Amino acid sequence: MIRVLVADDQDLIRTGLRMILENAEDMEVVGEAEDGAAAADLAAATRPDVVLMDVRMPGTDGLAATRRIRAELPDGPRVLVLTTFDLDEYVYAALRAGAAGFLLKDALAADLLSAVRAVARGDAIVAPPITRRLIERHIGAESDPLPRTVAELDRLTGREREVLELVARGLSNIEIAERLYVTEGTVKGHVSAVLAKLGLRDRVQAVIFSYECGLVRAGT
Structure with a gap:
């Protein structure tokens, strides 16, 4: 069973999320929190596999709660942030x-369950085009590449660099395979090599790295 903690300040949303999650045969909700501090405390107490974390909450927000959970429980739950596009600026x-x-709050129930399963097994949910613009907004089209990260790109082969760029643009492994005329397994191998060579944890960090080093620019 995938054990999930739900953190949102709105009771109606928590109730809806609980109903969706508990209707899945492979999930159970181990707790609910209405603010970030309570979410971090419950995460330590219940040790869920995944925390569904709202960003905007009174008191301790989702950002501070995520930092605390990752600092206090580095091998503990993985955090899947719930956001409303154009409202959450961090x-x-x-x-x-x-x-x-x-994940967007207006996502389909099936997409929510898929995201929870993906995060629980160690994958990362890279933003689709609409939410990818949030990342672009905060890195900025005019930001200068970081010299250290630019140099790190030289560790990659030409094909690995190409795969990294497509990952940063939000393409899935299947979409990358179709674009490059290779198998999905080949793409997975390239992605694993990229993460290992650059010392990145997952695809989310790969996206951030790509924007920060200038491999991909906002609006392109």
Whole structure:
């Protein structure tokens, strides 16, 4: 069973999320929190596999809670941030704080369950085009590449660099395979090599790295 903690300040949303999650045969909700501080405390007490974390909450927000969970429980739950596009202005910071990804609150129930399963097995949810613009907004089209990260690109082969760029643009492994006329397994191998060579934890960090080093620019 995938054990999930739900953190949101709105009771109606928590109830809806609980119903969706508990209707899945492979999930159970181990707790609910209405603010970030309570979410961090419950995460330590219940040790869930995944925390569904709202960004905007009174008191301790989702960003601070994510940082605390990742600091206090580095091998503990993975955080999946729930966001409302154009309202949450620090989702990028949440990813930097260690969140495994983020999902729009108006996502379909099936997409929510898929995201929870993906995060639980160690994958990361890279933003689709609409939420990818949030990342672009916070890095900025005019930001200068970081010299250290630019140099690190030289560790990659030409094909690995190409795969990294497509990952940063939000393409899935299947979409990358179709674009490059290779198998999905080949793409997975390239992605694993890229993460290992650059010392990145997951695809979310790969996206952030790509923007920060200038491999991909906002609006392109």
